[in-house]
Amino acid sequence: MLKSTYAAALSSMLVGTTGLFGGSPSPAPAPAPAVPVTVNADHVITRLNDGAVGVNTAIWNPGLLDRPADRLIRDAGIQTLAFDGGGVSDLYHWRTGQLSPDPQAAVHDAQGLDYEDLKPQFSFDQFAATARATDSKMLVHVNYGTGTPQEAADWVRYANKVRHYGVQEWAIGEETYFNGALGAGLNTEPDGHADKSAQAYATNSLAFIKAMKAADPGIRVGLELAAPIPGTPMLDWDKTVLQVAGSAADFVDVHYYTGAQTDAALLASPQNAIPKGMSNLSSLVASYNPKLKVDIGETNSFYQQAPQQISPTNALYLPEAVLAMLENGASEVDWWALYNKWGGNAEGGYGDLGLLASGNVSGDGKSQGPKADTKFDPYYGMQLLGALARPGAKLVTATAGGAVVAHAALLPGSELDVLLANNDPDHAASVDLHVAGFHAGSEATILTYSAATHGITVTHGTVPKTLPAYSLTLVLLRH
Incomplete structure (x- = not known):
């Protein structure tokens, strides 16, 4: 079960965040072709204790x-x-x-x-x-x-x-x-x-x-x-x-x-x-x-x-x-x-x-x-x-390529979380996320850490198409 204290802390991070579905400006085009990221929610690797x-x-x-x-x-x-x-x-x-x-x-x-x-x-x-x-x-x-x-x-x-x-x-x-x-x-x-x-x-x-x-x-x-x-x-x-x-x-x-x-x-x-x-x-x-x-x-x-x-x-x-x-x-x-x-x-x-x-x-x-x-x-x-990686989460298969690394987990409560890392210290990465076995709603919550910000920013909107250089992006999807 998700710790109630941690759930409250995570919820507090989301209060006052900006960016509704369709309301954010389009990111600058990435210089390289989009990296395909594939998540298969039907293929469970392990369930976390x-x-x-x-x-x-x-x-x-x-x-x-x-x-x-x-x-x-x-x-x-x-x-x-x-x-x-x-x-x-x-x-x-x-x-x-x-x-x-x-x-x-x-x-x-x-x-x-x-x-x-x-x-x-x-x-x-x-x-x-x-x-x-x-x-x-x-x-x-x-x-x-x-x-x-x-x-x-x-x-x-x-x-x-x-x-x-x-x-x-x-x-x-x-x-x-x-x-x-x-x-x-x-x-x-x-x-x-x-x-x-x-x-x-x-x-x-x-x-x-x-x-x-x-x-x-x-x-x-x-x-x-x-x-x-x-x-x-x-x-x-x-x-x-x-x-x-x-x-x-x-x-x-x-x-x-x-x-x-x-x-x-x-x-x-x-x-x-x-x-x-x-x-x-x-x-x-x-x-x-x-x-x-x-x-x-x-x-x-x-x-x-x-x-x-x-x-x-x-x-x-x-x-x-x-x-x-x-x-x-x-x-x-x-x-x-x-x-x-x-x-x-x-x-x-x-x-x-x-x-x-x-x-x-x-x-x-x-x-x-x-x-x-x-x-x-x-x-x-x-x-x-x-x-x-919360208690009870099921880690599922996720694949990417190049400098982009992906991991994903099905969480109790009809939520799929996808962690995207861009290991390139100098360049943003364009990504194209495909999810099988999970029907996601139209809006996602996005938590982003980057070397440039030295902290986590939280937004709501569509699944990101661009990952900042040297960054971690956690996408929270719900049915």
Whole structure:
């Protein structure tokens, strides 16, 4: 069901908008022939579950406690909040809110990873209060690296039997495969176990699953899998974990970052790299347990701060990538992050990979980044994604060509939404939309984001024939 708060927020955006059917001036002719866009509403790819679109809430960033955060989460249509601190998750003790010393501090400090400096800035109860206030589901990473099955079970019991938070999804650890088991160059995650192998993680996970489900049989417990890149030790990790523990788990948690070197390569990946990668991942998981769901627990264009993360490019990439993942086997996709770290400067993206600015002074102590809670451009991409990928939506086939990308969804209440992206940074695109299997009325509601406006404009009128350069256009059609 569509969140009532989000529906109200979306409705408020439409109040006072202009442009009635036939009343807008004709757009300037596009220099190139129209790109045919075809939507087949009769061909359903997948039906979205509740909570299919989420964000990570880094526990070392206090932004979640800011007064605007609840409204900003609701307005973006975000459905799931992940209690995640990266490597800090495997040092975090929920009862005290404190961190264990990093058992591999010497190795991590040499890489500039001072996890113990990333102190938790909000409690689990404060996190849950935000989730409740925004009608969001919760995904929680329990402490595998320095925790125990009993501690995890106590957390489940407290959350669901004492506080009645109804947390359904629990992941065992966080990127545990980067604990050094895959090689010296892949040691970024805290793990205090003497045996750090995939076999040990899987065997220990069975004990976690047993204890946690004894506390609440209705929860779903997930395993940490690496992106299964052929010819790398990551694939070996996945096969071992799935073979040992795959039959006892309910989902796998995989983190996907493209690492694309250029904006053009990044925006091409939802049409080529992501479908291929998701196909390989889904096939691997299904070969061990067809009932295991695949959650993409973290994703972004890259996992390190750079200007791209807060740019119009990432605004376009966000919905294109998330929808490509959902169309190709993911049951849930959680963006990294709502807020992220701070520091840096404008050239370095202010240290943020987040949708919202952290508002901290830069590392040189002289320049100030955007004030806290400022919306970076990708926030608007999330907002359009949230309007399309609502709980219960049915993603249907949509095809386009050239720089134009299309996705579509049938929504409860006789509505068809079509998202059109123009990935050309320099030129508008002429489009010709054809819809099969849905009889649309004569008037559409159009939500448009572009790199030129750095925001969303809302109009009513006919289906647009021209897409601005570097833009997202969401067309809402009703019978």
